[in-house]
Every structure is written in C-alpha cells, then in structure tokens.
Amino acid sequence: xxxxxxEHQQFLRKKKREKxxxxxxxxxxxxxxxxxxxxxxxxxxxxxxxxxxxxxxxSTFVSLHQTNGLYNHIWITVYETILSxxxxxxxGIGVATILWWCPKVAKIVDPxxxxxxxxxxxxxxxxxxxxxxASINSIIFMALLISAIITIINIxxxxxxxxxxxxxxxxxxxxxxxxxxxxxxxxxxRLTFINSLKxxxxxxxxxxxxGELLVSKEGLGYLIMYGSQVFNIDLVITSVFxxxxxxxxxxxxxxxxxxxxxxx
Amino acid sequence: xxxxxxxxxxxxxYHDMKSVILAVEDVTLDIKEKEFISIVGPSGCGKSTILxxxxxxxxxxxxxxxxxxxxxxLGYMLQKDxxxxxxxxxxxxxxxxxxxxxxxxxxxxxxxxxxxxxxxKDFMDKYPDSLSGGMRQRVALIRTLAINPDILLLDEPxxxxxxxxxxxxxxxxxxxxxxxxxxxxMVTHDLAEAISLSDRIVVLTKRPAKVKKIYDIHxxxxxxxxxxxxxxxxxxxxxxxxxxxxxxL
Ligand SMILES: Nc1ncnc2c1ncn2[C@@H]1O[C@H](COP(=O)(O)OP(=O)(O)O)[C@@H](O)[C@H]1O
Ligand SMILES: [Mg+2]
Numbered sequence: 402x403x404x405x406x407x408e409h410q411q412f413l414r415k416k417k418r419e420k421x422x423x424x425x426x427x428x429x430x431x432x433x434x435x436x437x438x439x440x441x442x443x444x445x446x447x448x449x450x451x452x453x454x455x456x457x458x459x460s461t462f463v464s465l466h467q468t469n470g471l472y473n474h475i476w477i478t479v480y481e482t483i484l485s486x487x488x489x490x491x492x493g494i495g496v497a498t499i500l501w502w503c504p505k506v507a508k509i510v511d512p513x514x515x516x517x518x519x520x521x522x523x524x525x526x527x528x529x530x531x532x533x534x535a536s537i538n539s540i541i542f543m544a545l546l547i548s549a550i551i552t553i554i555n556i557x558x559x560x561x562x563x564x565x566x567x568x569x570x571x572x573x574x575x576x577x578x579x580x581x582x583x584x585x586x587x588x589x590x591r592l593t594f595i596n597s598l599k600x601x602x603x604x605x606x607x608x609x610x611x612g613e614l615l616v617s618k619e620g621l622g623y624l625i626m627y628g629s630q631v632f633n634i635d636l637v638i639t640s641v642f643x644x645x646x647x648x649x650x651x652x653x654x655x656x657x658x659x660x661x662x663x664x665x
Numbered sequence: 666x667x668x669x670x671x672x673x674x675x676x677x678x679y680h681d682m683k684s685v686i687l688a689v690e691d692v693t694l695d696i697k698e699k700e701f702i703s704i705v706g707p708s709g710c711g712k713s714t715i716l717x718x719x720x721x722x723x724x725x726x727x728x729x730x731x732x733x734x735x736x737x738x739l740g741y742m743l744q745k746d747x748x749x750x751x752x753x754x755x756x757x758x759x760x761x762x763x764x765x766x767x768x769x770x771x772x773x774x775x776x777x778x779x780x781x782x783x784x785x786k787d788f789m790d791k792y793p794d795s796l797s798g799g800m801r802q803r804v805a806l807i808r809t810l811a812i813n814p815d816i817l818l819l820d821e822p823x824x825x826x827x828x829x830x831x832x833x834x835x836x837x838x839x840x841x842x843x844x845x846x847x848x849x850x851m852v853t854h855d856l857a858e859a860i861s862l863s864d865r866i867v868v869l870t871k872r873p874a875k876v877k878k879i880y881d882i883h884x885x886x887x888x889x890x891x892x893x894x895x896x897x898x899x900x901x902x903x904x905x906x907x908x909x910x911x912x913x914l
Contacts, residue, residue, distance in 0.1 A: 567747055575721060584763070588749070588751050589751070
C-alpha cells in the first residue's frame with residue numbers, strides 16, 4: 402500500500418470514529434434524560450402529577466392504543482394538516498403565478514399581503530370560529546391563513562428573483578410570457594418550491610394544532626387541550642411526544658421529495 | 666455587396682421619474698450582407714441599446730429599421746452566456762428552436778452537427794457547470810446559430826474572459842461566423858479586438874450615441890484575427906480610432 406492510501410485509510414477511520422461518537426452522544430443524551438426523569442419521578446423528587454414520567458407516558462400510550470382512540474386522533478391531525486398543506490400549496494403557486502404574470506396586481510395587493518402576513522393569525526381564532534363555525538372547516542381555515550400567505554410570498558419572491566439574464570435571453574428569441582414562465586421561471590425555482598413546501602408543512606401543522614386547541618373534539622391538539630383541562634399531564638405529554646413524531650415524519654417525507662427533485 | 670439591414674435616423678430615449686436619458690441620436694448605418702461590422706464607443710454611450718432595439722428587446726423612439734430580406738432572422742449573443750444550469754449543453758442549444766416551435770428532427774440534427782464541428786461533441790450531454798468560460802461562450806454562440814439567423818448581434822461576447830481565452834475564442838468565433846456565412850454586428854470597447862475581426866468599424870460618440878466615423882479596415886495579409894494583430898496597418902487604425910474615442914480620465 403502506498404503512503405497516500407494509508408493516509409486515506411486513516412482519514413476514513415477518523416471520519417467513521419467521529420460519526421460513531423456523534424451518534425453515541427445523541428443516544429446517550431436521550432437515555433440519560435429519560436432515565437433521569439424516571440428516577441426523579443420514582444424517588445418522588447418531582448411531583449408526577451405535574452411532570453408525568455416516561456413510565457406514565459408509556460402506559461398512557463398503551464391505554465390510548467387499547468381504547469382505539471389513539472389512531473383516530475393522530476389520523477385526524479395528519480389529515481387536517483395534509484388537507485391544509487395541499488390547499489395552501491395550490492393557492493400559493495396559483496396566486497404567486499398570477500402576481501408574477503400581472504405586476505400591476507402585485508403592486509396593488511402588496512401592502513395587504515404584508516399586513517396579513519405580519520398579523521399574528523391566532524388573534525383571528527375567535528372570529529373564525531364565529532364566522533365559519535366550530536368545525537373542521539375553521540381548523541382548515543386557520544391553518545390556511547397561516548400557511549397559504551407565507552407560501553404565496555415565498556414562491557412569488559422566488560419567481561421575482563429569477564435571473565434577469567435568463568429572461569433577456571428568452572426575450573431575444575422573441576419568447577412569449579408563457580414561454581418565459583415555463584422555460585425559465587418555473588425550472589429555476591425548484592429550490593424555492595422545496596423550501597416553501599418545508600415551511601408550508603410546518604405552518605400547516607401549527608395552524609391545525611392551533612385550530613384544534615380552539616375548537617376541536619378530535620386530534621392531537623384536542624388531546625392536549627382536553628388533558629390540560631382535566632389536569633391529566635400524562636395525556637398532555639404523551640400527545641406532545643406523538644405530535645413531535647408526526648411532525649418529524651411529515652418533514653422527512655418532504656426531504657424525500659427534495660432528494661428526488663434535486664437528483665435531476 | 667447587397668445591403669441586408671438599413672438603420673435610418675434611429676433615436677432612442679429612456680425615461681425615468683427625474684429625467685429623459687437620450688441614449689441614441691440620429692444613427693444611420695447600412696449593414697452589408699456577410700460583412701463583419703463592429704461598433705465601438707465609450708462605455709455607457711448606447712451601444713447595447715442599438716442591438717437591443719434591433720432585436721426587439723427595446724422599442725425605438727424614432728427612425729426606421731429596414732431589413733432587405735424576407736423574414737430576416739436575428740440571433741443575439743449576449744454578454745453573459747446565461748446557460749440554463751438545469752439543461753444539458755444540447756438542450757441549451759435547442760432553446761431558441763423550442764421557443765420558435767421549430768424543433769424538427771432536421772433542425773435538431775443540424776445543431777448536433779454544429780456542436781460536433783466546433784468541438785463540443787463530447788460535452789453535449791453534460792451540464793454547463795462542467796465547462797470552462799471559453800467553452801460556455803462557444804456554446805452560447807452555437808445556441809445563437811441554432812435558429813439559423815441571417816444576422817448575428819454580438820454584445821461584448823468576450824469581455825468576461827481572461828486575455829488568452831479571449832484571443833483564442835475570438836479566433837474561433839470569427840472562423841465559425843465566416844464558415845457559416847453570417848452577417849455579424851459586434852459591440853465592443855476593445856479596439857484591438859474590433860480591428861482584428863472587422864471589415865468595418867463604426868465609432869460612436871459618448872452618450873447620446875451618434876456616428877462619429879466609419880472605418881473600412883484594409884489589412885494586408887488579412888487572415889485569422891490573432892494574426893491580423895501583427896499587420897502593419899493595425900497600429901495605424903488603432904491610433905486613429907483611439908484619438909476618435911477621445912478618452913479622458
Ligand atoms: N432600461 C434602461 N432604462 C434607463 N436607462 C437605460 C436603460 N438601458 C440603458 N440605459 C442608459 O442608456 C445609456 C446607454 O446604455 P447602453 O446602451 O447599455 O450603453 P453601452 O452598451 O454603450 O455601454 C446608459 O447611460 C444607460 O444608463
Ligand atoms: Mg453594453
């Protein structure tokens with residue numbers, strides 16, 4: 402073996418060791434946290450009535466699983482999120498396209514978009530319930546208000562920052578506006594789309610949970626709200642854990658789509 | 666030789682909120698078929714504006730532009746290559762044909778042949794980021810030639826390149842344009858480049874651009890652009906045009 406190869410082997414080994422160390426530390430942190438939490442609870446150093454404990458969370462999870470309510474709640478939240486995400490994506494791309502196509506319209510609506518975007522949407526919650534009714538509709542509406550506006554703004558900004566030179570080039574071939582859109586604006590904004598899908602899925606979930614906290618009878622947001630009302634902290638923390646897993650999985654699916662799109 | 670394009674008393678002004686910027690004033694110029702004509706002038710005088718008007722990117726404010734040929738097609742090679750990074754070299758070169766809806770098998774084969782002839786065959790299915798600056802500019806030229814234009818407009822096509830690449834590429838581009846039998850109008854601020862490539866040079870005044878002088882370039886032993894730089898008349902033209910440009914710091 403040449404000295405270069407030996408050096409390279411050493412380099413690879415070092416990288417591997419580093420990777421293992423990171424993974425080990427990550428696992429160690431969660432194990433120490435859970436074990437510590439459980440020990441504190443078992444030894445009555447903390448009040449499990451307020452803090453719950455990993456054991457309680459597991460038994461809550463099992464009992465939710467046995468009463469069959471669990472999957473329904475998860476499904477409802479996921480369903481609402483996907484619905485809101487899909488509608489927001491369609492609205493976002495559609496409106497951004499219109500704004501790109503008609504610069505005058507964009508100029509007119511610009512201040513309104515800015516105001517709506519900067520307004521904390523939770524403030525509209527009570528109004529939405531009164532107007533739309535205490536149903537799934539107001540949850541979707543709430544989620545859309547949060548996710549669609551930001552999607553419109555992100556995609557529109559992406560469209561507007563399309564390289565001017567690309568557009569000039571197409572114009573020099575006497576391209577029509579639609580050709581400029583499909584040949585330069587859309588393909589050069591693949592990253593914009595992926596990034597706004599990522600933001601969109603997170604925002605949709607935030608909106609859905611907010612809506613569920615306000616009105617729902619089902620879903621993880623409802624479980625959290627209900628748990629806190631009856632002071633069942635075990636239920637609240639179990640739901641928060643589940644929410645974390647659901648939100649991670651949905652984000653993960655978007656990154657899978659990203660990998661597929663970027664490969665081309 | 667026949668005149669292919671007549672520019673007659675061309676005017677162009679740009680407007681903004683504060684003022685009117687007169688960019689081109691009363692430019693009259695006949696372009697002959699198959700000639701290589703260069704437009705030189707101080708930077709910001711309105712050279713690019715003239716090309717933009719010819720290729721319909723900007724509207725003229727006054728004057729006439731007449732093509733003495735039916736369906737005279739223009740190909741505009743811009744300063745920046747603007748190759749689309751998500752398209753292969755071949756796909757980039759087909760862009761103009763796609764837009765004009767002329768993407769026939771025959772036309773496609775012609776573009777492939779162009780790429781082959783000019784040394785880009787091996788890169789056809791590669792993406793632009795794997796090409797050097799000079800190569801990219803060559804692809805940009807072929808993308809322009811792909812629509813089979815009658816007149817080529819070149820806006821400082823070599824300005825983004827380092828000196829050696831620029832010399833080599835201007836040689837290449839000259840050969841390609843002559844072999845394909847095209848009329849070329851090139852904008853540049855590089856006098857040496859203009860003299861070594863052109864049959865005629867139009868010198869413009871500073872903004873608003875007016876025609877100051879037109880030179881017919883006659884070089885003894887005229888051959889390739891790099892070689893032309895060694896001709897004995899070269900420096901005489903250079904001095905004359907330099908004085909016309911009247912550069913002050
Ligand atoms: N779209 C535009 N709007 C306003 N002014 C412009 C525009 N394009 C060019 N100009 C002005 O017109 C003048 C000529 O520009 P240009 O033709 O690009 O010069 P050159 O190519 O000779 O350097 C410049 O002063 C420039 O500022
Ligand atoms: Mg210019």
